[in-house]
Amino acid sequence: MEPATRSGSSGRARDERARDEKARLRRELLEARRRRADGASGSTGSASGPPGSEPLDPDAARTERVLALPELAAIVRAARVPIPGGPAASVALYVGLRGEPATVDLERALRGAGVRILVPVVLPGRDLEFREHRGELERGRFGTWAPPPGAPVVDLAAAGVIVVPALAVDAAGGRLGRGGGSYDRALARAGSGAVVVALLDDTELVPMVPTEPHDRPVDVVVTQHRTVRFGRDRRPRPEPAE
Helix, strand or coil: CHHHHHHHHHHHHHHHHHHHHHHHHHHHHHHHHHHHHHHHCCCCCCECCCCCCCCECHHHHHHHHHHCCHHHHHHHHHHHCCCCCCCCCEEEECCCCCCCCCCHHHHHHHHHCCCEEEEEEECCCCCEEEEECCCCCEECHHHCEECCCCCCECCHHHCCEEEECCCEECCCCCEECCCCCHHHHHHCCCCCCCEEEEECCHHHECCCCCCCCCCCCCCEEECCCCEEEECCCCCEEECCCC
């Protein structure tokens, strides 16, 4: 029994260290986001493109990259030519808080193409429920925006692509969120073929994020300059930087 006890104690110690390191990283990353948001106030872009080019609008660049993902392009095609009686072409999409990569233009482009948009609602206990976004949003818990209570509730398994918020993602696709565990719980209910996409600033792709057993990785990261895919071996498959 003693070796098992020591093993259990060491596992708890590792989890505690991971939680402490996550908390430290969150503080640093949130402060960096606040600085970027303050610096971008009143401007149309805050990231530089090639020498001599116009300043890059990070949100517009990310939107263009996400729309170019083949999985999303397939959903748009399916929405434009729906199968009678078949499932609706669906994408789950968060509504960004201040400082987070914005999704407004992405949402408008997808809804304009006929794609059903599922937006998370934070429930008591911090789990997520996904409701269909039909154009109306209201304030939810923790300052979030969500469809009103009368909007249809849809199983997350219906979404072929799930766009999630993140503070950072590491070289193995490990995602650092805000600490509530909401998306880790929700992603356990995603469809087996769903592609999970995180939107980040270039600086938030980091070498390593401390992880715990419940943490759910992402499949794709999109920044203003890069699209990075993670294979089944969790190794990155980056596209060429622009």
